[in-house]
Amino acid sequence: NLKNGLRAALKKIVNSSGIDEALIKELAKDIQRALLQSDVNVKLVFEITKNLEERSLNETPPPGLSRKDHIVKILYDELAKLLGTEKQYEFQPGKLNKVLMLGIQGSGKTTITAKLAKFLTKSGYRVAVIGADTFRPGALTQLKTMCEKANVEVYGEEGNSDSPQIVKNGLKHFENSNFDVILIDTAGRHKEEKDLLEEMKQISKVANQDLTLLIIDGTIGQQCYNQAEAFHKTAPVGGIIITKLDSSAKGGGALAAASATGAQIMYIGTGERIDDLEKFSPTRFVGRLLG
Amino acid sequence: KELKEKDIDAVLFELEVALLESDVATEVIDSLKSDLKQKLIGTTVEKEQIANIVKQNLRQHISNMFDAAGKVDILSNIEKKKNTGEPYIISFMGINGTGKTTTVAKVAYLLRENKFSVVIAAADTYRAGAIEQITEHAKRLNLKIIAQNYGSDPAAVSRDAVLYAKSHKIDCILIDTAGRMQTSKNLMDQISKINKVVNPDFKIFVGDSLAGNDTINQAREFHQYTKFEGSILTKSDADARGGAAISIVKVTSTPILYLGVGQEYKDLKPFDKDSFLESLFG
Numbered sequence: 001n002l003k004n005g006l007r008a009a010l011k012k013i014v015n016s017s018g019i020d021e022a023l024i025k026e027l028a029k030d031i032q033r034a035l036l037q038s039d040v041n042v043k044l045v046f047e048i049t050k051n052l053e054e055r056s057l058n059e060t061p062p063p064g065l066s067r068k069d070h071i072v073k074i075l076y077d078e079l080a081k082l083l084g085t086e087k088q089y090e091f092q093p094g095k096l097n098k099v100l101m102l103g104i105q106g107s108g109k110t111t112i113t114a115k116l117a118k119f120l121t122k123s124g125y126r127v128a129v130i131g132a133d134t135f136r137p138g139a140l141t142q143l144k145t146m147c148e149k150a151n152v153e154v155y156g157e158e159g160n161s162d163s164p165q166i167v168k169n170g171l172k173h174f175e176n177s178n179f180d181v182i183l184i185d186t187a188g189r190h191k192e193e194k195d196l197l198e199e200m201k202q203i204s205k206v207a208n209q210d211l212t213l214l215i216i217d218g219t220i221g222q223q224c225y226n227q228a229e230a231f232h233k234t235a236p237v238g239g240i241i242i243t244k245l246d247s248s249a250k251g252g253g254a255l256a257a258a259s260a261t262g263a264q265i266m267y268i269g270t271g272e273r274i275d276d277l278e279k280f281s282p283t284r285f286v287g288r289l290l291g
Numbered sequence: 292k293e294l295k296e297k298d299i300d301a302v303l304f305e306l307e308v309a310l311l312e313s314d315v316a317t318e319v320i321d322s323l324k325s326d327l328k329q330k331l332i333g334t335t336v337e338k339e340q341i342a343n344i345v346k347q348n349l350r351q352h353i354s355n356m357f358d359a360a361g362k363v364d365i366l367s368n369i370e371k372k373k374n375t376g377e378p379y380i381i382s383f384m385g386i387n388g389t390g391k392t393t394t395v396a397k398v399a400y401l402l403r404e405n406k407f408s409v410v411i412a413a414a415d416t417y418r419a420g421a422i423e424q425i426t427e428h429a430k431r432l433n434l435k436i437i438a439q440n441y442g443s444d445p446a447a448v449s450r451d452a453v454l455y456a457k458s459h460k461i462d463c464i465l466i467d468t469a470g471r472m473q474t475s476k477n478l479m480d481q482i483s484k485i486n487k488v489v490n491p492d493f494k495i496f497v498g499d500s501l502a503g504n505d506t507i508n509q510a511r512e513f514h515q516y517t518k519f520e521g522s523i524l525t526k527s528d529a530d531a532r533g534g535a536a537i538s539i540v541k542v543t544s545t546p547i548l549y550l551g552v553g554q555e556y557k558d559l560k561p562f563d564k565d566s567f568l569e570s571l572f573g
């Protein structure tokens with residue numbers, strides 16, 4: 001569980017003979033350093049370390065809990081605030097779950113669409129894909145090539161620049177085939193591209209998706225919160241996927257997407273291949289942040 | 292009064308937060324802070340001027356760092372090489388999804404606008420859709436593309452493009468390579484090999500303006516393996532604060548050549564140190 005993961009990261013305080021103010025201040029400083037180096041949002045970091053210090057110094061441990069264990073619990077509580085608080089989306093069997101991919105250019109949406117198509121197929125769902133990126137050259141080829149490996153059909157219209165229309169036609173195309181999940185890949189966009197945010201609104205109208213997945217690059221820095229917030233206003237985000245965690249990035253910046261949208265992190269991308277998808281584990285993720 | 296460490300610390304803290312929030316890497320900030328302290332502690336300043344002096348010194352320090360990295364006029368470099376009858380070879384590298392392929396197309400457009408002939412090497416022979424993507428860009432730009440099948444050796448494709456350029460008297464070769472994590476030794480060996488085989492006149496690191504602390508790891512490793520001579524930072528139009536520029540310059544002492552400011556061919560802006568510093572400190 002998360003507590004054990006934090007214990008490993010807190011060896012210094014756990015191995016110490018006694019807890020005093022100086023040690024707590026040192027712990028707070030170490031945690032602050034680690035979180036900032038991991039790209040965690042600056043304001044969140046200061047909030048967390050301030051709370052950690054104040055609570056560790058002023059709170060009495062509940063009965064049965066040693067002062068050390070209490071401090072670990074406080075850190076656990078504070079870090080847990082970084083993760084989303086909404087209920088995690090669950091794919092409903094027996095009905096059509098429409099999933100819309102959303103994210104900044106190059107974040108890994110197309111790759112994730114293929115990875116998720118394979119993952120869900122292996123989990124027993126009937127999956128289909130709509131390639132609605134009408135902007136990027138080669139996008140449909142990229143998506144089809146990858147989804148072929150998962151034996152998943154991709155609907156797309158090379159040469160049609162009307163993304164909402166492709167979604168409409170795609171949903172019609174897959175209508176009477178009892179699919180459980182339809183994944184919709186879209187073009188990358190960021191919060192300054194107002195016309196693209198408007199396009200996303202139009203796509204959402206047509207798709208009427210059950211889940212909007214925000215795909216976040218694991219290397220992203222301090223701008224994640226603002227970008228995620230803007231996306232959330234455009235299409236309410238129900239889940240997050242953090243990609244490229246096989247890089248040297250700790251992924252702390254991407255975490256801000258959870259605080260900005262309330263959504264939970266569902267999966268992480270750990271490589272370029274179609275199998276490089278894992279379910280999100282808070283313990284491992286936080287351990288990597290503090291490591 | 293004579294400046295002591297604690298006088299500077301308060302001001303530095305505010306500047307530090309500003310730099311952190313602008314995506315300057317923490318280790319770069321630490322280094323800038325210690326350089327600044329070394330310079331200012333013990334000097335005598337007006338008490339009310341402390342904040343201003345510290346800020347101005349930090350700004351100047353960063354400005355000097357950019358100056359030390361030098362300037363590159365890639366267009367005049369190409370012109371000089373053209374006058375020797377040889378093609379100018381530029382290779383592009385970076386981690387996955389930073390905008391290398393799109394940047395290659397933008398640079399091709401810029402060169403074409405400046406009346407240079409260009410051939411593009413589709414040396415990403417790995418990622419799905421990569422060859423189709425760059426081929427479509429070449430088609431739109433009316434430029435020759437050299438490509439082989441997926442799975443072919445990127446160094447061979449690059450060498451092919453060089454041979455083509457030489458026999459057709461083409462001014463410039465742009466080599467697009469596959470995205471790669473600097474944590475993968477095999478892929479870093481591969482990019483080293485491509486550069487060894489082709490011996491580019493200029494190697495460009497393509498980084499994402501939105502990246503955080505990882506920029507410094509990428510720049511350091513890529514520079515160690517390839518000794519790239521300059522960088523292009525993409526997606527600056529996404530309201531990126533641009534601290535990545537400082538991280539790259541600090542750890543490699545190579546210049547930022549251009550900023551990518553959009554997805555169209557014309558969206559390539561020469562990096563301007565002064566307007567960058569103004570937006571950071573202004």
Ligand SMILES: Nc1nc2c(ncn2[C@@H]2O[C@H](COP(=O)(O)OP(=O)(O)OP(=O)(O)O)[C@@H](O)[C@H]2O)c(=O)[nH]1
Nearest residue numbers: 105106107108109110111188244269270271387388
């Ligand atoms: N190493 C690594 N590479 C990844 C991962 N996820 C995606 N990539 C790579 O990142 C690059 C960008 O991925 P795409 O799927 O094209 O990203 P995208 O969001 O669809 O890009 P746009 O459609 O242009 O917005 C590709 O080279 C992918 O192979 C990951 O988890 N690890």
Ligand SMILES: Nc1nc2c(ncn2[C@@H]2O[C@H](COP(=O)(O)OP(=O)(O)OP(=O)(O)O)[C@@H](O)[C@H]2O)c(=O)[nH]1
Nearest residue numbers: 105106387388389390391392393470526551552553
């Ligand atoms: N807004 C914006 N988007 C950009 C910029 N540069 C590139 N892009 C977009 O970023 C996405 C990824 O670009 P690519 O050129 O495929 O990136 P890449 O580095 O070649 O990716 P891999 O080859 O998969 O590693 C595309 O959707 C581009 O249109 C830029 O300066 N601004």
Ligand SMILES: [Mg+2]
Nearest residue numbers: 109110133139
């Ligand atoms: Mg895509």
Ligand SMILES: [Mg+2]
Nearest residue numbers: 391392415470
């Ligand atoms: Mg590419």
